[in-house]
Amino acid sequence: PTSSDKISVEEYLVDALKGSVSLGEPQNLASLAKTWRGGALDPKEQFDEADENEGVLLNEKLKPVDYEYREEVHWTKCHGSLGIGSFGEVYKIEDKQTGFQCAAKKVQVEHFHAEELTTCAALTSPSVVPLYGAVKEGPWVTIFMKLMEGGSLGQLIKQSGCLPEDRALSYLGQALEGLEYLHAQNILHGDVKAENVLLSDDGSRALLCDFGHSAHLHPDGLGKCLVTAGDSQGGKNLSELKRSLCANLFHFLFVTQIAKEPPPLREIPPSCNPLTAEIIKMGLEKEPVQRASASELKTKASVALEEVGGVTSPWKGEYREPR
Numbered sequence: 001p002t003s004s005d006k007i008s009v010e011e012y013l014v015d016a017l018k019g020s021v022s023l024g025e026p027q028n029l030a031s032l033a034k035t036w037r038g039g040a041l042d043p044k045e046q047f048d049e050a051d052e053n054e055g056v057l058l059n060e061k062l063k064p065v066d067y068e069y070r071e072e073v074h075w076t077k078c079h080g081s082l083g084i085g086s087f088g089e090v091y092k093i094e095d096k097q098t099g100f101q102c103a104a105k106k107v108q109v110e111h112f113h114a115e116e117l118t119t120c121a122a123l124t125s126p127s128v129v130p131l132y133g134a135v136k137e138g139p140w141v142t143i144f145m146k147l148m149e150g151g152s153l154g155q156l157i158k159q160s161g162c163l164p165e166d167r168a169l170s171y172l173g174q175a176l177e178g179l180e181y182l183h184a185q186n187i188l189h190g191d192v193k194a195e196n197v198l199l200s201d202d203g204s205r206a207l208l209c210d211f212g213h214s215a216h217l218h219p220d221g222l223g224k225c226l227v228t229a230g231d232s233q234g235g236k237n238l239s240e241l242k243r244s245l246c247a248n249l250f251h252f253l254f255v256t257q258i259a260k261e262p263p264p265l266r267e268i269p270p271s272c273n274p275l276t277a278e279i280i281k282m283g284l285e286k287e288p289v290q291r292a293s294a295s296e297l298k299t300k301a302s303v304a305l306e307e308v309g310g311v312t313s314p315w316k317g318e319y320r321e322p323r
């Protein structure tokens with residue numbers, strides 16, 4: 001066969017997956033998701049697309065029926081939305097056959113980026129929200145994931161006013177763990193903020209979510225932009241992220257608006273542990289070359305947490321007036 005006759009294994013796989021919903025592997029989902037794109041369709045194509053239903057589910061408690069998985073038919077939303085992600089609303093949903101509940105983000109296909117799935121499909125870190133699969137139904141892409149009953153850190157900060165130092169350090173450390181893991185997989189999250197850190201029902205665990213702005217970093221891409229003095233893994237983009245994460249720590253602690261310029265360090269309260277103050281300064285270092293690596297910041301955050309005596313403040317304690 002000539003080269004034009006040989007189709008890639010991936011094209012062959014995608015051809016087999018098109019038009020149906022099946023229980024499968026992360027790689028299958030990643031390959032199929034790359035074919036989902038919006039764009040001008042002629043009326044005939046629009047009509048055909050309206051009924052289209054295809055996808056790959058990764059959790060056996062989400063059960064397609066006769067190669068279909070449709071809203072209101074096989075799964076249904078439970079009450080209102082949980083929050084708003086990048087280009088989409090997030091809902092608590094229930095599988096009608098198994099009763100299993102999870103979270104689902106609905107994105108219009110013209111706003112869907114395959115990287116939202118290709119970057120997180122095969123991740124297994126305890127600090128990243130697990131993906132349960134994704135399905136295209138007409139002009140919508142629905143992305144299923146683990147339900148995080150504790151809600152987002154952004155919501156907690158709004159409810160609590162500002163966080164006690166022990167909890168801010170614990171959540172920072174876990175978010176840095178997730179970031180460090182993503183970097184080790186050459187993945188750039190691209191939108192690290194309190195709204196994209198989700199909490200377990202008892203508030204003990206914090207996991208990164210929302211890969212709607214993520215990108216695959218090629219190893220040489222990192223090589224070209226090695227600018228931190230930290231471990232060899234650091235990269236300019238990552239150091240930008242770490243800076244925004246430490247700026248977020250400042251936000252977690254003191255609910256300052258994350259200004260374009262680093263928050264005035266003089267506003268770090270004197271009551272704060274010196275190591276916490278050092279972490280904020282290290283992470284907000286303007287010069288990327290001087291900025292600490294994710295690993296260094298993570299290590300310092302866990303030492304600072306030990307120094308403040310671990311997490312002792314109550315989960316969702318009384319309101320604390322932001323500074």
Ligand SMILES: CN1C=C[C@@](O)(C#Cc2ccnc(-n3nc(C(N)=O)c4cc(F)ccc43)c2)C1=O
Pocket residue numbers: 082083084085086090103105116120129130131143144145146147148149150151152155195196198208209210211212
């Ligand atoms: C693995 N994966 C798959 C899709 C993803 O890119 C996302 C997202 C996203 C964005 C904003 N918000 C939430 N969000 N999720 C939950 C939840 N899982 O319970 C949630 C709960 C809230 F209270 C508020 C926002 C929430 C989730 C991603 O990361």
